[in-house]
Amino acid sequence: GAVVSQHPSRVICKSGTSVKIECRSLDFQATTMFWYRQFPKQSLMLMATSNEGSKATYEQGVEKDKFLINHASLTLSTLTVTSAHPEDSSFYICSARVTGGGNSPLHFGNGTRLTVT
Amino acid sequence: QQQVKQSPQSLIVQKGGISIINCAYENTAFDYFPWYQQFPGKGPALLIAIRPDVSEKKEGRFTISFNKSAKQFSLHIMDSQPGDSATYFCAVPRSNDYKLSFGAGTTVTVRA
Numbered sequence: 001g002a003v004v005s006q007h008p009s010r011v012i013c014k015s016g017t018s019v020k021i022e023c024r025s026l027d028f029q030a031t032t033m034f035w036y037r038q039f040p041k042q043s044l045m046l047m048a049t050s051n052e053g054s055k056a057t058y059e060q061g062v063e064k065d066k067f068l069i070n071h072a073s074l075t076l077s078t079l080t081v082t083s084a085h086p087e088d089s090s091f092y093i094c095s096a097r098v099t100g101g102g103n104s105p106l107h108f109g110n111g112t113r114l115t116v117t
Numbered sequence: 118q119q120q121v122k123q124s125p126q127s128l129i130v131q132k133g134g135i136s137i138i139n140c141a142y143e144n145t146a147f148d149y150f151p152w153y154q155q156f157p158g159k160g161p162a163l164l165i166a167i168r169p170d171v172s173e174k175k176e177g178r179f180t181i182s183f184n185k186s187a188k189q190f191s192l193h194i195m196d197s198q199p200g201d202s203a204t205y206f207c208a209v210p211r212s213n214d215y216k217l218s219f220g221a222g223t224t225v226t227v228r229a
Contacts, residue, residue: 004160006160034216041222041224042221042222043206043219043220043221043222044161044206044219045219046216046217046218049216093160093161095160104149105151105163105166106151106163106208106217107163108153108160108161108162109160110159110160111158111159111160113158
């Protein structure tokens with residue numbers, strides 16, 4: 001149980017284009033999902049919290065107009081990287097909890113490797 | 118914001134040996150301390166977690182030891198196997214909300 005699916009697993013795009021990444025909770029409902037970013041050989045950095053039915057909340061320093069988040073249903077959140085540039089190349093990973101509490105496990109998708117050329 | 122200090126950055130252990138990774142934190146609002154295992158190109162997978170009403174939790178070859186007064190916890194991998202070669206992250210809920218802050222990661226290499 002508690003499977004989080006992410007799509008696509010890899011994407012290459014040209015500079016200036018936009019890319020959408022999907023995150024689905026397959027066997028549970030998630031009112032909240034989290035988007036992380038990971039550079040090579042580095043830790044996971046929380047970018048934003050996706051809230052079903054309301055606006056996403058962004059971490060300090062993360063541009064909300066560049067990283068658009070939509071939490072359209074209890075099982076789907078999307079991250080759109082707008083006007084992508086090479087410095088946006090990274091590993092993007094979504095996660096969700098089965099329940100909303102701080103003491104419940106956080107489950108991750110398998111990530112999306114974004115390469116901007 | 119939460120500061121999570123994880124050490125060592127990397128370690129090499131012989132097959133059958135013990136791997137030990139340490140994590141220290143400043144403050145947290147929630148008593149929940151997980152360890153994640155990540156293989157290259159994959160998302161992190163929850164390995165084991167502890168709620169510090171106990172000082173130790175064991176699942177198979179993996180053990181968490183927790184010292185609440187020192188704000189430290191550690192992961193022990195007993196009888197390390199080549200398949201354990203991965204990067205391990207500790208995580209701590211932030212002091213102002215339940216969102217997780219991650220340690221810098223420890224790359225474990227188990228030599229056959």
